[in-house]
Each structure stands twice: as C-alpha cells, then as structure tokens.
Amino acid sequence: MNWVTEPERKTPVVGEVDLLVCGGGFAGVAAAVCAARLGAKVMLLEKYGFLGGLVTSALVITTPPLDNGINLEIGGRLKERGVYVPCRHSGEESEWLNMHAVDPEFVKYEFIHMLQESGVDFLFHVYIVGTIMDGRRIKGVVMESKAGRQAVLARMVVDATGDADIAAFAGAPFRLLKKPVTMMFNMTGVDIPRVLAEMGNWGNLRRVVKEAIDKGDLPFDLGIEREFGSPGVHAEKLVYDGEINVWSGNLMGMDGTDPRDLTQAEVITREHAIRLARFLKENIPGFEKSRIEMTSTQAGVRATRQIMGMASPSGEEVQKKIFADTAVKPYAYRPMRLPYGSILPQKVENLLVAGRCLSAEEEILGQLRLIPVCSATGQTAGTAAALALQQGKAPRELKVERVQEALQAQGMDLEL
Ligand SMILES: Cc1cc2nc3c(=O)[nH]c(=O)nc-3n(C[C@H](O)[C@H](O)[C@H](O)COP(=O)(O)OP(=O)(O)OC[C@H]3O[C@@H](n4cnc5c(N)ncnc54)[C@H](O)[C@@H]3O)c2cc1C
Known part of the structure; x- marks a missing residue:
C-alpha cells in the first residue's frame, strides 16, 4: 500500500464533558440518558442527522418486548403514540420471539426528546475518526464534519458505535466478524x-x-x-x-x-x-x-468488531445465569444475564462499550444483538460510567453491587 504523511496540525476543542457517548443507537441513547439522570455532564456524538441506529437507519423495526428498565420507558413512550404493537404472524412464523413492531419515525422523535429532557448535549453529522490517548486512558476523540476536524475531551467514554470504533482506535483488543x-x-x-x-x-x-x-x-x-x-x-x-x-x-x-x-x-x-x-x-x-x-x-x-472484554460469556453461561457479578438482565426473547465484564474492554481504563459490539462467545452474539439487549447494556454502561465518575474510579474498579443497586433504583428488574 502507498502511504502519505499528513502534516502536524492543531485541532480545536469544541467540548469538554464528564462522559462522551459515541453513537446514538438504542445503546447510546440509553447510556447517555441514564448517565445524565445521575448528574453527569454528557455529550453524545452521532454521524447521522437522527437517532435510533440500525432501527431507524436500517429499518430494523421489529423487536422482542421492550419490557425492562429503560426499555419499558422507550416502549411506553412509543405505545402512547400507538406506534409499538405486537406483530401478528401466521403459520410457521416465529411467534416464539414475541416480536413487536415500531414506527422508526417516532423512535427518532422520542429519542431526541429523551436526550433533551435529561439534559444531554448532542451533535449530529459528526463522524468520529480517532482517539486522543494518555497512556491507557482516552483523553478525547477527534471527529470530522463540514466544520473540519474538531476534538471533544472527556473523563469517561462509552463506545456505542456498534462497530467498536472507539475501542479499536484506542488500541483495545477485538475480533472482526463478517455477518450477513x-x-x-x-x-x-x-x-x-x-x-x-x-x-x-x-x-x-x-x-x-x-x-x-x-x-x-x-x-x-x-x-x-x-x-x-x-x-x-x-x-x-x-x-x-x-x-x-x-x-x-x-x-x-x-x-x-x-x-x-x-x-x-x-x-x-x-x-x-x-x-x-x-x-x-x-x-x-x-x-x-x-x-x-x-x-x-x-x-x-449485523456485526463487525467485537471487543475482547474482561468477560466473554458463552451461550450456556448467559442462559444459566451463573454470574456472581450479573449487572444486566436484558429481556430478549428469554431471560439472559450478562456479566458486567462483557462491556469492559481490556487495556483501556476509562472506556465502556454498549450494544452490539460487546464481548461474548460468537454462538450467543445473535441473541445479544437484539434491540432490547443493546439498550439494556447501554443503561448499564451509562449508569456505571456515572458512578465511576462520582467515585473517581475506573469502571472496572466499581463494586458491581453498587451498579446493581443503581440499576434497580431505575426500575431494572435484575431478579437477584
Ligand atoms: C438486517 C438486520 C436485521 C435485524 N433484525 C433484528 C430484529 O428483528 N430484532 C432485533 O431485536 N434486532 C435485530 N437486529 C439487530 C439490531 O438491529 C441491532 O443489533 C441493534 O439495533 C444495534 O443497536 P446499537 O445501538 O448497539 O448499534 P447501532 O444501532 O449500530 O447504533 C450505532 C450508532 O452509532 C453511530 N456511529 C457509528 N460509528 C460512528 C462514528 N464513527 N461516529 C459517529 N457515529 C457513529 C451510527 O450511526 C449509529 O447511530 C437486526 C440487525 C440487522 C442488521
């Protein structure tokens, strides 16, 4: 490959926040809202001019029930508008998934309101292209837009890009999948x-x-x-x-x-x-x-980079609920539990991931990519980030019981 060397340049800093959430899909919105509600100063960056991720950009409009934690709130807001309804199937179709359909236009609309109501600052039309590192910590990210290259600095980062862009830029280990x-x-x-x-x-x-x-x-x-x-x-x-x-x-x-x-x-x-x-x-x-x-x-x-996290559960482990440190009980089509470590990348201290790029064995990723699981991991990542900021700790140093208590206080049923 041929290479060019770019000249060194100064990049303007356009934001300094406690928590930077990268990506505005179900995972990113859940993370940003939950962290802001716990008092963190949060900014969310999104490359499109709307929120919702694959649900709105790829028209993935059927989901297992949105019935736990922040999913209950999202489902409730959409239901009130008459745009969250059970799908009807016939014959051999997959009734067992208990799929519900949503109108993506109202997902875009309600998500903007959820960010605004919880005090999250957000920027659309910005593409994150790199991280600024200080050893094993992310100091900020560099983004590109019509305004050129700009930086946002943050004490903590949630990677909700779906593709683990931030984890990859920061040097966290990952593997690359090629799914349909x-x-x-x-x-x-x-x-x-x-x-x-x-x-x-x-x-x-x-x-x-x-x-x-x-x-x-x-x-x-x-x-x-x-x-x-x-x-x-x-x-x-x-x-x-x-x-x-x-x-x-x-x-x-x-x-x-x-x-x-x-x-x-x-x-x-x-x-x-x-x-x-x-x-x-x-x-x-x-x-x-x-x-x-x-x-x-x-x-x-469906999937690209998956982080190699502090935990990487198998299908059996997720379904048998054997984790001592379970922090997410996402309602997909059957109860599953994820260890907190599946959203903590290795080698980068102030980064959490949320959504479809989390760490787990490949056999179970298809189920862990379902929409309510992405938002549940977003809720956990945002909550843990806010607690870590309050306590001046790295996310991995948190006592998982405190994360669980905070999630339960937000109405997430962990069935502990
Ligand atoms: C074809 C298909 C069918 C599916 N069917 C179903 C189904 O029936 N039911 C179900 O529950 N799930 C289904 N899924 C899975 C589900 O849609 C996704 O796993 C889930 O929506 C992912 O949410 P997320 O928030 O983790 O990521 P995403 O939705 O991918 O959100 C990531 C966000 O980050 C933004 N972003 C990414 N990179 C950058 C960057 N560098 N800078 C700035 N912004 C960035 C993106 O624009 C996007 O808004 C399907 C997926 C596909 C592709």
Whole structure:
C-alpha cells in the first residue's frame, strides 16, 4: 500500500464533558440518558442527522418486548403514540420471539426528546475518526464534519458505535466478524388478507420467491448466498395496515468496516430490493397495488468488531445465569444475564462499550444483538460510567453491587 504523511496540525476543542457517548443507537441513547439522570455532564456524538441506529437507519423495526428498565420507558413512550404493537404472524412464523413492531419515525422523535429532557448535549453529522490517548486512558476523540476536524475531551467514554470504533482506535483488543448484510425496505399498498388467502402464510411466500430465484425467474445473481436466508417477509401486521417490512436477502462475507465492501453491499442489496419488489407486484396476488414506501438509509450490518472484554460469556453461561457479578438482565426473547465484564474492554481504563459490539462467545452474539439487549447494556454502561465518575474510579474498579443497586433504583428488574 502507498502511504502519505499528513502534516502536524492543531485541532480545536469544541467540548469538554464528564462522559462522551459515541453513537446514538438504542445503546447510546440509553447510556447517555441514564448517565445524565445521575448528574453527569454528557455529550453524545452521532454521524447521522437522527437517532435510533440500525432501527431507524436500517429499518430494523421489529423487536422482542421492550419490557425492562429503560426499555419499558422507550416502549411506553412509543405505545402512547400507538406506534409499538405486537406483530401478528401466521403459520410457521416465529411467534416464539414475541416480536413487536415500531414506527422508526417516532423512535427518532422520542429519542431526541429523551436526550433533551435529561439534559444531554448532542451533535449530529459528526463522524468520529480517532482517539486522543494518555497512556491507557482516552483523553478525547477527534471527529470530522463540514466544520473540519474538531476534538471533544472527556473523563469517561462509552463506545456505542456498534462497530467498536472507539475501542479499536484506542488500541483495545477485538475480533472482526463478517455477518450477513441485508437491506430492509417497507412496502405499502399490500392487500395482506388477499396475500394470506392465496399463500397461507409468509413462509409459503418465501418458498415461492426462492423457487423463482432457483428457476431464474427472479435473478439474484450478484453474489448472494442462497442457502442462507433468501429474501422475504416475516410478519403480516406491523404498525400500519397494508404495510410490510421486507428483507432483500443476506449478502455474505462482507467486512462492515471496509468502505469497498460496504459500497458493494449497498449496490447489490439495493438491486435485490428493487427486483424483489417488482417480482412481488407482478406475480403475487395482493401485491398488485403495492409499492416500495422506503428503503433503508444504509444496508443493515449485523456485526463487525467485537471487543475482547474482561468477560466473554458463552451461550450456556448467559442462559444459566451463573454470574456472581450479573449487572444486566436484558429481556430478549428469554431471560439472559450478562456479566458486567462483557462491556469492559481490556487495556483501556476509562472506556465502556454498549450494544452490539460487546464481548461474548460468537454462538450467543445473535441473541445479544437484539434491540432490547443493546439498550439494556447501554443503561448499564451509562449508569456505571456515572458512578465511576462520582467515585473517581475506573469502571472496572466499581463494586458491581453498587451498579446493581443503581440499576434497580431505575426500575431494572435484575431478579437477584
Ligand atoms: C438486517 C438486520 C436485521 C435485524 N433484525 C433484528 C430484529 O428483528 N430484532 C432485533 O431485536 N434486532 C435485530 N437486529 C439487530 C439490531 O438491529 C441491532 O443489533 C441493534 O439495533 C444495534 O443497536 P446499537 O445501538 O448497539 O448499534 P447501532 O444501532 O449500530 O447504533 C450505532 C450508532 O452509532 C453511530 N456511529 C457509528 N460509528 C460512528 C462514528 N464513527 N461516529 C459517529 N457515529 C457513529 C451510527 O450511526 C449509529 O447511530 C437486526 C440487525 C440487522 C442488521
């Protein structure tokens, strides 16, 4: 590879805070709100012009119940607006997940209000590109925007970027996963009763789509791995009548931290989305008047960097609840417990992670990436960060009982 050397330069410092939360998805918003409510001066940085992360940018709009801790509050706010409802499934569909649908527009809206109400300062349209280190401590981050390069200094940092960007910049160990990339899109104008009368259930519709791909009637010839997750639809009732959420197919083997791979993924999954929508409209009774309402802002990347944390639980450990130091009991589709150490990176003292880049064995990460788990780890990271700041300690020096007490005081049921 060819390299250039950039000249040394001075970077303006535009903020100095107690806690810097990097990323405004479910994990980041939960972390920022919970830390601010405990009195910390918090700033949140987000590269998009809205909050919600993959839920709003990748149209991942179905979640297991939001029914514990800050999830209960988020679910309650959305329910009050009529935009958090149980999904309806038919036939062989995955009822056991007890999925609920949300309207992403109201997630964006409510999250802004939650930050404002709890006194969190936040900046949109800033891309964090590096950390400023002092030995094993992060002194601040460097971000880029229309204003050029700027820095924010902080005593403590929560990495809620989903991709462990901050942990990686700071030199914390991680491993890189390549999980399927998928573009989600919503279609409206679908006569759902008619589709079900013809197809029986969405599983049968998926089979028809797969057969069409295999026969060449619906060409999916741009690199898709057909064996794993052909495109389809998975719930017949979301928030609004006549609307469905479709996935374009899973693209395998992409590195979600590499712009080349990401560009290829956007091109291929968008092509798939358009072809699939056309196929449904032209071939499936009930889709005649359908159209794509919106595609996602970005193709959905499930996982990239996972930190190697102070703890890295296996699936069995998470489900058998054997940790002495359990600090999170996220309600996904079944109760699971995470050790506090799974959100503490190695080698960097004043950093916690929250959300889908936490530390665990690969076998269980699929479940630990579910939306309510991300916000639950955000709540724990924000709470622990605020306590560590109050006590002048590193997060790993905290007594986990104090973190548990603080979480319970916020209404999180840890079932201890
Ligand atoms: C296709 C797909 C389907 C899924 N299906 C489901 C499902 O049905 N149910 C379910 O519960 N879960 C599902 N998931 C998983 C779930 O959506 C995610 O794991 C979860 O939303 C992640 O939340 P997070 O806050 O940890 O990270 P993210 O949502 O990724 O949020 C990270 C935030 O940080 C910002 N950011 C990142 N890097 C930077 C940077 N350098 N500078 C500034 N900002 C930055 C991003 O813009 C984003 O807002 C699915 C995921 C995908 C991709």
